[in-house]
Amino acid sequence: MVRRTRAHGARGFTLIEVLVALAVMAILAALAWQGLAGMLRARDGSHEALQRVLRLNTAVVQWQQDLQAVIDVRVVPPLAFDGQTLLLTRRVPGGVAIVAWSLRTGRWQRWIGPALVQVGALQEAWLRAQSLLGNEAGQLTVADDASDWQLYKYINGNKTNFQSTGNVALPAAGAASGAAPRETLPDAVEMVLTLGAHTLTRVVTLPPAGGTP
Numbered sequence: 001m002v003r004r005t006r007a008h009g010a011r012g013f014t015l016i017e018v019l020v021a022l023a024v025m026a027i028l029a030a031l032a033w034q035g036l037a038g039m040l041r042a043r044d045g046s047h048e049a050l051q052r053v054l055r056l057n058t059a060v061v062q063w064q065q066d067l068q069a070v071i072d073v074r075v076v077p078p079l080a081f082d083g084q085t086l087l088l089t090r091r092v093p094g095g096v097a098i099v100a101w102s103l104r105t106g107r108w109q110r111w112i113g114p115a116l117v118q119v120g121a122l123q124e125a126w127l128r129a130q131s132l133l134g135n136e137a138g139q140l141t142v143a144d145d146a147s148d149w150q151l152y153k154y155i156n157g158n159k160t161n162f163q164s165t166g167n168v169a170l171p172a173a174g175a176a177s178g179a180a181p182r183e184t185l186p187d188a189v190e191m192v193l194t195l196g197a198h199t200l201t202r203v204v205t206l207p208p209a210g211g212t213p
Contacts, residue, residue: 052143056195059142060202062110066090066099067189067204075119076126078185081151081162087129089122098125104134108143108193111136148194153186154203162189 069090072078076098080087085102095115102109111132116122132139151162185206193200 056143056200059108059110060200062142063101063191063202064204066101067206070185070206071096072185073119073122076123079189083163085132086151086162087126089126096122098122098129100129100132102132102134103146103149106144106146107134107141108146108149109134109139109141111139113138143193143195145196146193147196150192152190152192154188154190155186157187159190 066088069092070078070088071091073089073096076089077087078089084104085100088099088101089096090099092112092115095117097115098113100109100111102111111129113125113129116125152159153162188203188205190203191201193202
């Protein structure tokens with residue numbers, strides 16, 4: 001009778017060795033997953049930061065365009081700032097629109113009304129715009145981490161706080177009851193906006209004569 005013998009040194013894995021190998025694989029898999037999760041979080045964070053920067057750049061460009069399109073129609077103030085909201089009248093296709101930039105509860109927002117061509121409609125729209133609450137249709141939040149903003153104006157090379165009295169002109173004849181006194185437009189407007197730990201400063205030169213028609 002022939003007996004089969006196992007080759008010298010050849011043997012299988014013991015149960016303990018298998019368990020140890022499985023434990024090592026589990027640890028490596030957990031480490032790999034943590035590394036992958038960290039990479040995904042970093043990617044998502046970078047994407048969100050990039051989106052915020054792009055949105056802010058777009059907002060700053062829009063801010064500049066609004067100011068450079070300001071027009072003094074002489075029946076409502078072309079620019080008015082109460083410390084929270086800047087109202088302005090600007091040229092738009094089809095007429096003149098009222099634009100409001102405001103800072104409310106950490107949100108920097110922009111709102112624009114419809115194009116208007118009639119004096120009465122513009123005066124009424126201006127008075128209504130002074131009561132905007134920030135939740136109206138058309139309100140666009142362009143930055144959600146703003147904590148403070150200041151506006152300054154330049155007149156004949158002199159920089160002053162935007163709310164200080166400038167070259168005041170009385171409202172034109174026929175202006176709506178309660179219309180605010182009208183100031184001649186400054187030469188330029190400077191904005192200082194605090195966003196998180198950073199400060200954004202922009203100086204925008206207004207059109208000659210404020211685009212007076």
